[in-house]
Amino acid sequence: MTPVSYFMGLSAVLFAIGVAGMIVRRNLIVMFMSIELMLNAVNLAFVALGRQLGSMDGQVIVFFAMTVAAAETAIGLGILIATFRNRATIDADDLNLLRW
Amino acid sequence: MAYDFPALGLILLFPALGVLFNLFLGARAGRAAVNFVGPAVIFVPFAVGLIALVKLLALPAGAALVAPLWSWITAGPFHVDFALRFDALTAVMVLVVSGVGGLIHVYSAGYMAEDADYARFFTYMNLFTLAMLLLVLADNLLLMFVGWEGVGLCSYLLIAFWYDHAEFAYNGRKAFIVTRIGDAGFLVGIFTVAAALAAHGVWTLNFAEMRAHTDLLRPVALVAGLLLFLGATGKSAQLPLYVWLPDAMVGPTPVSALIHAATMVTAGVYMIARLGFLYTLAPEALTVVAVVGTVTSFFAATVALVQSDIKRVLAYSTISQIGYMMLGVGTGAFAAGIFHLMTHAFFKALLFLCAGAVIHALGGEQDMRKMGGLRRRLPITSLTMLIATLAISGIFPFAGFFSKDLILEAAYTSGYRGLYVIGLITAGLTSCYMFRLIFMTFYGESRLTAEQEHYVHEAPAAMTIPLIVLAVLSLVGGWVGLPRGLMWGDAFARFLDPVVGHPAATVEVSTLALSALATLVAVAGIVVAWVFYLRLPGLPMLLAHHAAALYRILTGKYYVDELYNLLISRPLFWLSTNFLARGVDNAVINGIVDGTGLTVEGGGEGLRQVENGNVRSYALVYLLGAIAVLAYYVARVTR
Numbered sequence: 001m002t003p004v005s006y007f008m009g010l011s012a013v014l015f016a017i018g019v020a021g022m023i024v025r026r027n028l029i030v031m032f033m034s035i036e037l038m039l040n041a042v043n044l045a046f047v048a049l050g051r052q053l054g055s056m057d058g059q060v061i062v063f064f065a066m067t068v069a070a071a072e073t074a075i076g077l078g079i080l081i082a083t084f085r086n087r088a089t090i091d092a093d094d095l096n097l098l099r100w
Numbered sequence: 101m102a103y104d105f106p107a108l109g110l111i112l113l114f115p116a117l118g119v120l121f122n123l124f125l126g127a128r129a130g131r132a133a134v135n136f137v138g139p140a141v142i143f144v145p146f147a148v149g150l151i152a153l154v155k156l157l158a159l160p161a162g163a164a165l166v167a168p169l170w171s172w173i174t175a176g177p178f179h180v181d182f183a184l185r186f187d188a189l190t191a192v193m194v195l196v197v198s199g200v201g202g203l204i205h206v207y208s209a210g211y212m213a214e215d216a217d218y219a220r221f222f223t224y225m226n227l228f229t230l231a232m233l234l235l236v237l238a239d240n241l242l243l244m245f246v247g248w249e250g251v252g253l254c255s256y257l258l259i260a261f262w263y264d265h266a267e268f269a270y271n272g273r274k275a276f277i278v279t280r281i282g283d284a285g286f287l288v289g290i291f292t293v294a295a296a297l298a299a300h301g302v303w304t305l306n307f308a309e310m311r312a313h314t315d316l317l318r319p320v321a322l323v324a325g326l327l328l329f330l331g332a333t334g335k336s337a338q339l340p341l342y343v344w345l346p347d348a349m350v351g352p353t354p355v356s357a358l359i360h361a362a363t364m365v366t367a368g369v370y371m372i373a374r375l376g377f378l379y380t381l382a383p384e385a386l387t388v389v390a391v392v393g394t395v396t397s398f399f400a401a402t403v404a405l406v407q408s409d410i411k412r413v414l415a416y417s418t419i420s421q422i423g424y425m426m427l428g429v430g431t432g433a434f435a436a437g438i439f440h441l442m443t444h445a446f447f448k449a450l451l452f453l454c455a456g457a458v459i460h461a462l463g464g465e466q467d468m469r470k471m472g473g474l475r476r477r478l479p480i481t482s483l484t485m486l487i488a489t490l491a492i493s494g495i496f497p498f499a500g501f502f503s504k505d506l507i508l509e510a511a512y513t514s515g516y517r518g519l520y521v522i523g524l525i526t527a528g529l530t531s532c533y534m535f536r537l538i539f540m541t542f543y544g545e546s547r548l549t550a551e552q553e554h555y556v557h558e559a560p561a562a563m564t565i566p567l568i569v570l571a572v573l574s575l576v577g578g579w580v581g582l583p584r585g586l587m588w589g590d591a592f593a594r595f596l597d598p599v600v601g602h603p604a605a606t607v608e609v610s611t612l613a614l615s616a617l618a619t620l621v622a623v624a625g626i627v628v629a630w631v632f633y634l635r636l637p638g639l640p641m642l643l644a645h646h647a648a649a650l651y652r653i654l655t656g657k658y659y660v661d662e663l664y665n666l667l668i669s670r671p672l673f674w675l676s677t678n679f680l681a682r683g684v685d686n687a688v689i690n691g692i693v694d695g696t697g698l699t700v701e702g703g704g705e706g707l708r709q710v711e712n713g714n715v716r717s718y719a720l721v722y723l724l725g726a727i728a729v730l731a732y733y734v735a736r737v738t739r
Contacts, residue, residue, distance in 0.1 A: 022719050031715070092715045099713030 007048030014041035028080055028090040032073075039069050102308070105152060105165035108184040111145040111194060111237060115230035118142070119223055126219025135562075138222035139205035142229050146198035153191045162598030163187070164308075166239065173242070178294075178303040185239035185307065188599045192438055193236035193370055196445045201229045201362040203566035207453050208354040210562030211460060215352075221261065225358065228254035232363035236370060241290050241305040244371070248286065248335065251364045252279045258355040259348045268350040275344035282334015282341050289327030293378075296320040311377045318381050325378060325385030329392075332368030336422050339396045343661055345419055349411040353456030356411060360418040361449035366441050369425040373434040376600045386430050390511070393426025394519045394526075399658070401529035405536070406644075406654040409466050410455050413537050417492065418448060420526060424507055427523055433510030434600035435593040439581050440507055443499035446577045447491035450570035454485035457559040457567065458541060462552050468537065473546035477556045480564045482542040484571040489538050491574040493531035494622045496615075499578030505615050506581060506593075512609055524621055531625030539633040 014037055021034030043062045050058020084090050118141030126134045152165055164187035172182040186194070205225060212218050231250025238244035253276075260272025294305055300316050302309065310317065317324070332338065337345035348359060359365060372379060372389060379386050397420045404416035421444050428437030459466055461478055475482045491498035494505070504527060511520040548556065558564065581592035593602070632639050644651040653659070710721075 019723060023716050023723070026716070095715070096713030099711050 004048050004052040008045060011041045011045040011048070014038075014044065026092045028083070028092055028095075031092060032076055032080070035076075036069065036073070039065060102164050102166040102185075103155075103159060104167070105155065105186065106167045106169075107148055108152065108165060108167035108186055108237065109169055110148045111198070111233055112184070112230060114141040114144040115226050115233065118226035119230060122219050122223040122226060126223065129219075131213075131218055134219050134222050135209040138226060139202055139209065141226060142198055142202040142205050145229075145233060146195065146202055149191065149194040149198055152186050153195065156186065156188065156191055161595075164190075164599075176303075177301075178298065180240055180242045180305060182243060183239045183306075184237040186237065188596050189370070189373060189438065190236050192442055192596070193366075194233060196366075196442050197229060197232050197236065197362045200445045200449045200570070201232070201358060203569055204354050204357045204362065204449060204453065205229075207357075207456070207563050207566040208352075210560045211354050211456055212352065213560070213562075217261075221258075221352070224254055224257045224261070225354070228258065228358060228363055232367070235367055239307055241293065241307070241310075244374075245286065245290060248331070248367060248371075249283065251367060252276060252283065252335070255279070255348065255359055255364055258359075259351040261351050261355065265350075271344075271347040271350050275348050278341050278344040279334040282331045285327045285329075285334075286331025289324045289331065292320050292324040292327060293317065296324070307374065314377055314381060317378055321378055321381035322385050325375075325382045326388060328371065328375065328378075329368075329385065329389055332371055332389075332426075333392065334368075335371075336365045336368030336426070337419050338368070338392055338423065338426060339399065340660075342396065342400070342419050343664060346412055346415045346657070349409070349415055353411070353452060353459060356415070357449045357452035357456070360414070360452060361445040365418060365422055366425075366445065369422065369429060369437055369441050372426075372429045373438050373600050376429070376432075376434045379429075380432065380601060386432060388430075390427050390430025390516060390519055393423040393428075393430050394511075394522050395423075396420070397423025397427065398522050398526045398529075399423075401526045401533065402654055403657050404533040405529060406651065408469050410458065410468050410471070410537060410541065411452070411466055413468075413533060414448070414451050414455060417451075417530065417534065420530060421448065421492070424504065424523065424526070427511055427519060428507035431507075431510045431514040431516060431519075432601070433507065433514070435596040435602070436503065436506040436510050438596060438600070439592050440500075440503035443491065443503040443574075443577050446499055446570055446573040447488040450484060450488040450567060450574055451492065453563070453567055453570065454481050454488065457481040457563055458485075460559055460563070461556050462548070463555070465552065468540040470547050470549075471541045472544045472548070473542070474556070475542040478542075478558050480558060480567060484567040485542070486538060487571045488574050489534045491578075492534055493626065494527055494618060495531075496619060497575070497578070499574050499576070501615075501619070502578035502581045505611075505618055508618055509609070509611060509614050512614060524618065527618055528621040528625040531622040532629045535626045535629035536633050539629060544634055544637070 018034045018036075018038035018041060021037065022031055025031055025034065043065055046058040046062050046065070048058075050056065050062075080090060083095065087095065089095070118137055121129075121137050121141075122134055126137075129137075156163065156165060164185050166183060166185050168181050168183040170182050171179060173180040205222070208221065208225060212221050215221065228251060231247045231254055233247070234250060235244055235247025238247060256272045256276035258272075259275050260269045263269045263272070290305065293310065296319065297304065297310065297313060297316055300313075302313050302316060304310070330341075334341040345359075345365070349356060351359075379389070400416045400419035400423065404413050404420065407413045407416065421440070425437045425440050425444070428434075428440055458471070458474065458478065458481060461474075461481075462471065465471070487498065491500040494500045508520060508523050508527070511523055546553070559567075581590060632643075656662075
């Protein structure tokens, strides 16, 4: 059986890539994809630990997370399209009206 | 002996209702309603007072009607009741205050007919009368103090009635602050009395109980008497706190009449008569009262000789006459002082109301040098004013003759020879300056402008009827106190003596001789005024020219105002602006308040930098936060 540390390592790497993408990139779609990447990194950790501990909890939480992620994606993409229609940009640094 | 008479409460209830009505509904109800309600609520107490007087006369001498309404203050063994007491002294005061006050209210309806603020005016007038009635009805010192402060407040409100005029507002404040200095003394006096009684387990300020414990009061009588007298010098405009009264002239004329005749300035005399039992314990305090009264009386009379503002002459004459009352009560002749208070209320109210009618007729002119010859144009006013002037001058058989005689006689018989002489000279000065006023205003050549000549007119009936009533009272009001042994004789003093006490005469004297002398002096004053202002009108200027220094001092009112300004007001103003305003207020208090605001503002300025609108920096901060939380738990687990 593959040791759980391998899964955890992959999960950590995926999460780190997601974080880096979130902070470094300015394109909203890419940032959005980074968020999905982080979510799935965590999902991976959940199922791996669930199998390791012999518990169903991990799998159940992953289903919930996937459901929420689907809803979140729908809303997020909706906002994104609305933003683009209004501002003709999806650059995060240009969307800074809500400050001070 | 005290008999229950709860109806006394009505004496206070009606003016209080009047205040509420005029305050809240007056402007809506309209002028006619206010003109009816304003005076009516003062005449009801007068009627109740008359009924109470009839009941009182049927009781044995020295009895009192009481109305213990409710318990006011209870603190351990100390308690003060809201209780009213109606004895001979109160009877006189209630009838004078509500009777003369009511007539002044009627007159006001005519006088204020043009003023838009009539509802506010009658609110204050009713409140003023209410406060004075409370002062005289109170059966303990503390309740009396409530009325005492009430008249002070109302005098401020009424003197500054036309508050959009800066000088008037200033004079209102002056009256309030100067009398407040006296009130501080009065309050400390009350504390002294209360402490002296409480030290022996008598926790009360009730007059009757105080009187029953005079032995406990004896050690503090001098101190308490002088402190209370300080309050009286403020309220009753005696040296050294009289300075507010001449400036109180700026209020509407009925207000002056109310302050000078019925309410306010008589409070001090009443207070000393009420506490006569305390003052007789300390003859030195009474001597101070007598001396201050006499000096004030003379001092004010000399100033009145040269003033040219008609109301100012009357103001100084009030100070002078109150001085007489102080001389009366100071010699222990409390009944004589109260008698003069009563007759003075009649003729001084009349004088002021007449002066108001003259001012009204001339469209606001108060300078006597611009009057003259008004006798034919204002027949009722000039006749009633002449009666009042004869009364204040002490000419037989007008009211002032009897009361002033009684005071001078008391001064003589109690051995104050010097005070008697000064009082006699003052009587001469009084008739001189009062007839100067009459001659300058009503006789001689007219000095009116052509425009004034055109519209000068006699006052409406609402104003002339009170004048006529008061004129009758100025004539017959003194007859209740005829010299002893003549017809019903000294009825007034016999009525009051059981309550206020009677002085022991040390010097025997013929009343007739004293009366003759006083009349002679008064007539001499009239003759002097006649020679100076009608016969040889050039003479006053000539005299003023030759005694220029004296004339300047007198017209400058001895420069007392200037002296007070220099010694007290200016340093206080300086201290207030430079230290209290700039130092304490601006630097410390304003600094604390501003500092609070600035701290919050600065904090916000710093924190808003965080809200930069950059999603990625939010994400970074979020990440750092998550790492910090994680690090905390990791550190906890691994420890």
